[in-house]
Amino acid sequence: MTIRRDFLKFLGSSFLIYLSLPYKLLYSATKKIINPNLSEDQKKIMFNEGTERAFTSKLLKENRRGFYHCANCEAKLFASNSKFDSGTGWPSFSEALPGAFKTKIDYSFGMKRVEYHCANCGAHHGHVFLDGPSATGKRFCNNGLCLIFIPEN
Numbered sequence: 001m002t003i004r005r006d007f008l009k010f011l012g013s014s015f016l017i018y019l020s021l022p023y024k025l026l027y028s029a030t031k032k033i034i035n036p037n038l039s040e041d042q043k044k045i046m047f048n049e050g051t052e053r054a055f056t057s058k059l060l061k062e063n064r065r066g067f068y069h070c071a072n073c074e075a076k077l078f079a080s081n082s083k084f085d086s087g088t089g090w091p092s093f094s095e096a097l098p099g100a101f102k103t104k105i106d107y108s109f110g111m112k113r114v115e116y117h118c119a120n121c122g123a124h125h126g127h128v129f130l131d132g133p134s135a136t137g138k139r140f141c142n143n144g145l146c147l148i149f150i151p152e153n
């Protein structure tokens with residue numbers, strides 16, 4: 001009897017692995033480290049869904065005109081005119097450039113949040129919330145370590 005139960009348990013768990021494997025493979029296939037100079041902290045956020053400590057990004061005080069690019073692949077993600085001070089301690093934007101990100105529902109920490117990834121390299125950047133103060137209603141809460149700011153001229 002116990003053998004049968006163990007066998008059923010084995011079947012059950014391998015079925016779960018079978019179900020999650022294709023998704024994981026597909027998902028990780030779209031992520032790739034392009035910039036060999038990424039720091040350990042950057043890799044933790046971009047490829048392991050980490051989050052930087054609030055109020056640590058030097059981009060919080062960046063007010064010049066220009067564009068924010070992906071620190072991994074340099075894709076252009078945000079224009080400076082969509083940046084605003086949300087008071088949360090992370091660089092925040094009301095809107096991303098068209099096609100810059102792909103989103104996915106994140107259920108970690110008992111919350112349902114929309115996580116976004118660079119459409120080009122798959123790196124995790126942050127979460128988007130629907131409590132933004134501008135007309136778009138959106139608040140892209142981005143880890144500063146995932147971004148490179150390039151000023152206009």
Ligand SMILES: [Zn+2]
Pocket residue numbers: 070071072073074075118119120121122123
């Ligand atoms: Zn990228």
